[in-house]
Amino acid sequence: MKPAPFHHVEVATVEEALGQLREHGAHARVLAGGQSLVPLMNLRSVRPRVLVDINPISELERIDADGSLELGAMVRQAAALRSAEVRSLAPLLADVLRQVGYPATRARGTIGGSVAHADPVAELPAALVALESEIAVQGSHGERLVPAESFFQARFETAAGDDELVTRIRVPRLPRRCGWGFAEIAPRGHDFAIAGAACLLEIDSDRVCRSARIALLGVAERPVRAADAEASLQGRGLDGAALSEAARHAAGDLEPPSDVHASGRYRREVAEALVRRALAEAARRGGGGS
Amino acid sequence: MSAREPIGREPEEVLVRLTVNGEERRGIAEPRLLLSDFLRQELRLTGVQVGCEQGVCGACTVLLDGEPIRSCLMFAVQARGAELETVEGLAGEDGALDPLQRSFQEHHGLQCGFCTPGFLLTARALLEETPDPSREQIAESLAGNVCRCTGYVGILDAVASAAAALHDEGGSQGGT
């Protein structure tokens, strides 16, 4: 189980990286933390001719907290997890990162790599969808910001082209009174999830839900928002019945895929419970629930 | 079939210089050589074990600039200039086992010994960052390392006990 040969090109700037991607097109792959790509290369199911190693691009390792939270694509998951800015501005992200892999994979794995890989059972993309984040994608025509929800298009497919690079992730500031919750089920330990739900609830002083965001993972080819469920919560008190009803809405229309870990039917069933639990946690944290 | 086409000229081998266990080391690597293979084959640090080459089992864990990483998911060329620590660097210069290693022996934290280096290094990184971990924190931190022999009982005991011992030691040193 050894990777096929490739040319290794280290780049020190985003421009250099883009130049390499333009030159080699579909034959090139970007090497960030390598925690998703290298397993596939070891299996030879991915065999790039050129590996564009963006690890030396230090500008992509920055965490900025100037109003919104900005994470460079090369911020290691471990660094994000340790970051006080992430904890205070996007506590949902911090919670979710704890579920992403293990210390040794988080030490190398990057936020941008996880985003660009777009595994539908990964936690981070769903959390970014719930957080209404934007993914900054840079190409020869400059940078564009893509809302996370449209960035993730299908299993391992994103809105970024072969000649583009994910450079930053922008997480907007949360509403003032806001609770968050995350629930997932994994085959074991902290493996990739079978299914999961990330929720944010904006809650009035009179404990009424002003707005809700629910993103699900593992139930489709990409992370999905549960719009009906979100709508059903708007303007309602966050009692058990409201949460259960929202959870039913969230799971109702799903047609999840089956795999070795679980059937699609199971995923739909469990999604309902996970949404309800994540909402209950969010309601509790936001001071709006039982 | 395009995936299996040759990639043109052969990739050039690269000189990799790095620090391992405090010593300057160097070796030759073609770009695709995994760091795990480089450490084992070029540097003969065979305490680095290879269990899955998928980053799942944790046997190949080494410390890179103090943090645990999977050496099977990094290419040797990426480790140029890095500072690594492997299981061979744990024991003292006099060959004495360090407290964590001793604790693994005292608590029967190993049977076949194949996973042991990965556990030792992961636990070492944990204790550096969290000197007084709870049982849950220990289990969380080690959840990415597989042991097929022990059922983890001895391993968790060993790390908990080493943490307590290091803590006491640190406390008494602090007092003098």
Place this chain on the structure above:
Amino acid sequence: MTATVTPPRYVGKRMLRVEDPSFLRGQAQFVDDVDLPGLLHAAFLRSPFAHARIRSIDAGRAREARGVHAVLTGADVGDAGMLVTTIATRPDEVETGVRRLLPTDKARHVGDPVAVVVARSRYLAEDACDLIEVDWEPLPAVVDAEEALAEDAPVIHEELGGNRFAHIEFERGDVEGLFDSAAHLFAKRFHFGRTFAAPLETRGVVGQYEQGPGELIVWTSTQFPHLVRTSLAPLLELPENRVRVIAPAVGGGFGLKVQIFVEEVLIPLLALRLGRPVKWIEDRREALVASGHAKELICDLEAAVGDDGRFLAFRGRYVGDAGAYQAHPWTGLIDPLCAASFLPGQYGIEAVRYEADVAITNKCPSTAYRGVGWTPGQAAREAMIDDIARALGRDPLELRIQNTISEEPGESLTGCRYDGGSYVRAQEKAAEMLDYARLRERQRRLRDEGRYLGIGFSPFVEQGGWAAAVARANGFPGYAYMDSVNVTVEPDASVTVTSGFHSHGQGHHTALAQVVADRLGVPFDAVRIVQGDTAGTAYSTGTYGSRTAVVAGGALVHATGDIRDKLLRIAAHTLEANPDDLELADGRISVRGDPTHSLSIAEVVATAYSGAGRPTDIEVSLTSTRSYDPPETYSNACIAAVVEVDVETGAVEIERMVVVEDCGTILNPMIVDGQIAGALAQGVGAALYEALPYDEEGQPLAPTLREFTYPSTLDVPPLDIAHIETPSPVTANGAKGMGEGGTIGAPAACVNAVADALSPFGVSVDFTPLRPAAILSLLREARERSRA
């Protein structure tokens, strides 16, 4: 000669393992650490199809590729080294399996090796594998054992005419009469899922032929180096004394590495043909699709039960899924026949009947894995007993105790001669540790809150010391086994023990040294155990089947006995005393009742080697090689699990597990507890986490560790272990063997705990693994049943 037996100084003590420091320092040498001048590396091209004819193989480009030294296909190897596997004692019931090292006609499972490349590095060897073109003709695949046995199933080995490799029947007592007259009849069909020993170190082989001395050296990650030598020599047409097998540090075996693999023959063959050392290290994908799966078993059980709840008779039909080839030398009977032989378990029934079948399928070959067929057999029987208890409104533990055999030695209906134990007491002790009555109370309270706690019991009798007698009891050929050790006292009174047993985690270097130190009255650290190399070690069939404490322990008792006798005779000569009046204790031999009249062991040894007053009338070499082929011996245990099932997600959380183990005399309690905890985690893995499913085309759906999920630190339960020590009256040292109990008993405990938790929903459990999605299907089906 009788020498006074002094209380053991080391046996029974928690001695720390002397082998640990080398592992802790990363200095232990595993197969992949072997490096030799001119070493070449092999990689296999393996079949992507479950069943496909090989029309042709074009290895031309591969042979020309960079760094390649050789490419071999089935055509190049032919019949050389072919493995022929059968059970010689059962010619009418068991077919003969034939496996070429590389197939010439067709591939029979995904991962079947069809070509091997030898190159300067593994990387280059894999590059060349990519260049081999195989013209495949895919054939229909069979992936279900029962479908494989159907008349119209595609035949996998044409020479057998069908896919049934073995069919064995056994009956004792008035089965039909008891089933006709019993007050209650029960039936249970249980499908134990495919699992895998999955040692963390994969398989690996290095072969090197040394022209000068004419010796083939084979390093291999095996549990039985001598049997590898005995098997390889004729296959490679070499005299056995010119083959040396070295099993260096072995990173876990668990039964997987107690067989001969085609790769294990092919790599030495390549070394012979190329005149260069060749190494092959299995990668994890190969391990998961092509090494050896285990324990997949369909169990159809029936019980005849009296109106007082007494078990009268059991009937069982076991269909094993051997995969594409027979494990050598065990055959696919290792699961169904071991399960069937233990159908009565620890219960005192009056009649039994079983049938055991082995089906050939287009899946990875199935082989031994710790606990073998006893595990699925235990799970099926104990799940049925819980069903019976529920149906009769009886407490499952109380029903079991009612039906448990006497604790005295006795014979089971299938012919296993139990040597006595604590069959009832182990169950009572487990209940006491659980605080059973209060736990049931808590279970009721939690149910009212919508939380589902379950308690599962799994008491069992476990064979130990696998050798001729126990093999026969399990239906395998067992005329005689050769298991020996050599003990030599060196001139400085240090002691060297060599044996062909092989430690791959069991701590032989410590436990066996404890035995020897006590027997010879020398300090523990004066004893050194040498093993893992057929050059210079006494012959043994290796380490597997919970045997080393019993078999090696017994052989050591005899060998050290010889040496004690000699030491006493020599001392008697010096002390001018009668040997019968001497005692050996604390490193000294003294005249009983007169401690002033004594010699240190070192003085006696010095006399034997070079002393002035050495007796001339006795043979003085301080060495003894002795074998031991023990009678049947059986440990017993009771495992209990307490679980909580999340009925919304299907997640099972084990709150606690309890083990009461009686393995007779304990050599080292730390090692025993380590074996229990490790085996138990494997049992939990099989029950709840691990699966090796195939799709209809025979594609494995768990080819990496992302799909095959070992339990992690977060998945193993808090564990309480208690011991009852009922020494075996029949083995040489009272030990009974205990390496497999946790794996045998834990799945049944988990299955029963889950079923107990879900009993309010009318759920009965009849398969493993119980992963979350499967639990929710059970609940869904139960809901649908109750609606209908």
